Amino acid sequence: MTIEGDETRARLLTAARDLYLEVGSARVSLREVARRSGVSAAAVYRHFDNKQALLQQVCGEGFRIFASYLMRALAAATPAERMVSCAEQYLSFAVENPRDYRVIFMSDADDVIALGPPHLDDGTHDPTFQFLVDRVKECMAAKVIARGDADEVATLIWSHVHGLVSLRLSGLLGRVGNDAAFARLYRHSVDKLLAGLKP
Amino acid sequence: MTIEGDETRARLLTAARDLYLEVGSARVSLREVARRSGVSAAAVYRHFDNKQALLQQVCGEGFRIFASYLMRALAAATPAERMVSCAEQYLSFAVENPRDYRVIFMSDADDVIALGPPHLDDGTHDPTFQFLVDRVKECMAAKVIARGDADEVATLIWSHVHGLVSLRLSGLLGRVGNDAAFARLYRHSVDKLLAGLKP
DNA sequence: GTCTATAGGTGGATAGAC
């Protein structure tokens, strides 16, 4: 727990995250991480068990960032506004952190890298999905959304925004040229969806 | 154009497609393709310029399969039924050909492998998106969907079904255990969406 | 803790004999 040791570890982590943000998780190599950190490749193994352990730390950071975006939605005053803000923060996260979005929500299920939070696999929800379910529930209580299965409605909303965002990130929405045009389409689409969910 | 030559080429292609369906496009290697075809690794280069050329053929086949699914929707009698059938065929394709779905709709924009049909990048739409736009237009003409920007409505529908399918394929819809349960959610969701688009 | 050196593996692609 000396300061020097943790500093090297921290340098490795930030170098790994920089590289990951540049080339994507699949093409991160320990050699390059070590190179950028000014240490040898072997030194990495004094701080992390293996490549996967390092990448899990890096991806976990991405998920914490995602959670921090969502939490901002709580600043809004009413359930309806919090729901809209939720969608807005989701969009902001995706546009501002496309690599993280990709790894968290678009990674291969049987990929080499096993990730953190969203992949719980037991019965419980991950905290961020639960956050959306809670927003849905309070909208139902406030009669902004028709009563029903909150989990299903949350899944429906999530799928809708994820569909838009992921097609955009994959470059398949050729018609939507720039970020501003996409944001317009996104907001319009969310408005229509929420309108359709009214009581 | 001898029969023998084309036969080897065909064996390479089917072996490549088998391997690709097993391990995904990223982990296809020419060595393994050659191994399965009973030829040496060098022989591959007599039939394909390089790895990318081979994989493009393989992925193009996946796209043709996708198109064939969509076309079945034309068998339905009315515009509304054709639209529902369209969504149904989309689901069938995804469930029955998850690897192809992944490569066509969930691949990295700046990936090593450049793909065929959907990535046109010029102003024109790819044929299958245009197919959906046409279904939307005829629904508008039949007053099943409210008049408006057909491209935008098509994008909205596509995003919605893609969101559901891709989250499912990524294993992120833990709550939806099996294919049957997912199909129920999918149909219910599509019904709600189309209901919201009525005039 | 960090280094050098190395083991042991993947892969794409090419040269030249047959």
Added chain:
DNA sequence: GTCTATCCACCTATAGAC
């Protein structure tokens, strides 16, 4: 057209000296 042999690049991970 197909082969063997090879080059080259890149990677994860470990052993042992310092």
